[in-house]
Amino acid sequence: MGFFDFLLWMLWIYLVVICIWIFVWIFIDIFRDHTLNGWAKALWIIFLVVLPFLGAIIYLIARGGSMAQRQARDAQAAAQANADYIRSVAGTPTSSPAGEIERAQGRLSSGAITQSEFDALKTKALAG
Structure with missing residues (x-):
């Protein structure tokens, strides 16, 4: 096995890890989305299992913008909860x-x- 074969294997491993990461992130987003009902979630899951790459591309095109908005909203809510907790623990300043x-x-x-x-x-x- 030569150096270029090694680099090619590294590239394939990198691509596989990225694909798995994208699929996991999409599954997480599907289950966190409160605007989708149970049937819509089930259909997206079936679509991602049957045609994974096509399903992932369509999901990212169709729902990618709202995916980012939900993530930003969740991060903002977590930051607000953290700030509220710190204020409640710190008490009133002198x-x-x-x-x-x-x-x-x-x-x-x-x-x-x-x-x-x-x-x-x-x-x-x-x-x-």
Whole structure:
């Protein structure tokens, strides 16, 4: 086996891996798409199994644009969920002394703390 035979085998292996990746990505997109009903999903799957390359090309032409939109929407939703989770875990940042005194005043008004605890919180907030 010569060097060019080796390169040809590498090319074929690369093409097979790419084809498998495309088929897997199309199958994932078919099952994630909420606009397709069950029969349409079944027909696409049958079409991809019977005529895989033709089915993949037709799917990418017919539904490729919406495939990208669904992927972008899912990525945006995941980023938003991640940001919401980080905000919920991080809590409220340390605010100005006036904000801390205002929160302490609210707790005093609700009866959660006593006047002496309010005075201690106020002194602590003004001290920095």
